[in-house]
Amino acid sequence: MRRVGLCVLGLLCLHSWVLGQEAAEVQPGVLVFCDDSAVEKAVSNALDKFNEKVVVGNKMALYQILSASKSENGSDSVYSVQFSSRKSDCPAGGDKPWTECDYLPDGPKEPCPCNATVSMTEAETETTDVHCQLADPVVPERAPCLGCPEVIDETSEDLRVPLTMSIAKFNSISNSSHLFTLNEVGHATRQVVAGFRYKLSFDMRKSTCSKAEHKDLHDLCVPNDEDVELANCNSTVDVAPWRYENQEANVECGPGPLPPMLFTRRRPPGWSPLRNVINFQQVDASSSSPTTSPPATTAATKEESSEEEDPAATNPAPTKAADPVADSPFHCPSKPWKEFSPVQPTATADPAATESASSLPPADGAFSDLDLVG
Structure with missing residues (x-):
């Protein structure tokens, strides 16, 4: 038994010595x-x-x-x-x-x-x-989630109905003596659930219309600049007009402006969910005024005159580009073995054909959120 132990110990030492030599x-x-x-x-x-x-x-x-x-x-x-x-x-x-x-x-x-x-x-x-690696790596693409909440633009015409319902619900339950009108939309999503479910974050300002004189908001109810008061709300509104059911907004409101968010957008001038017909492009065009470019400054005139006096300023001497390989550590990457001259496309896309192709209906088998409405 003692001899067997000594043999095993000797083999282990020999193995360790061989590994040490290789290392x-x-x-x-x-x-x-x-x-x-x-x-x-x-x-x-x-x-x-x-x-x-x-x-x-x-x-x-x-x-x-x-x-x-x-x-x-x-x-x-x-x-x-x-x-x-x-x-x-x-x-x-x-x-x-x-x-x-x-x-x-x-x-x-x-x-x-x-x-x-x-x-x-x-x-x-x-x-x-x-x-x-001859082929490009396969990058998995994330398929659209049908029925999941989708962020929509805060100025979308689709928000008129849910915003009107939410503001009307707040005005009906608030203790204020005046009606409140929309100030700013912070965030809005839409989800397909046997209809459309809107989730909205917005704030409102106290208007000049008192509840004693006005039952509902109208175009003359403008924000009261002399008595500024704000309220912010989160609301959920289910919209399905084809079901002929009474629709109601669930709102949770508090005093003060809309809490700070990462991205907020103020409504365009003249935009209101209470109007029947709104053309945002016309509103934006009417609210913006053309600006004239300022006249050239004396500094620019002086610069032009200096260039005329010094011809070297307009035609500087060409400088030789440095060799990137020679300046890089270990000359890496090396110079290309040969110059690569790819084939340049000769045919240009026809704008009319592109427009007609974009107007074609979606291919068979393509789905969207609207397919879930019913």
């Missing part, structure tokens, strides 16, 4: 220059290895070397390289090397990223791993 042989990688000849050789070998696996389509050709690092594993130099490639005009499976090919003019505009691990000695170069 000592592999040195951590250090960054190297992207335009180094050894790095270019490693990338070329990696592309040759990758093109051997391409059986359909076209071979890939180098575009740029993005980064490179080198580590030592005994007598081998291990290069980890990241580079980008483009489709070439050489068919897959052919004998023509990628270095004699050109880029495919109608290929993807963006190069595809690649990475590889290449082991090099003085005698041979071997790619142990190479991968290129």
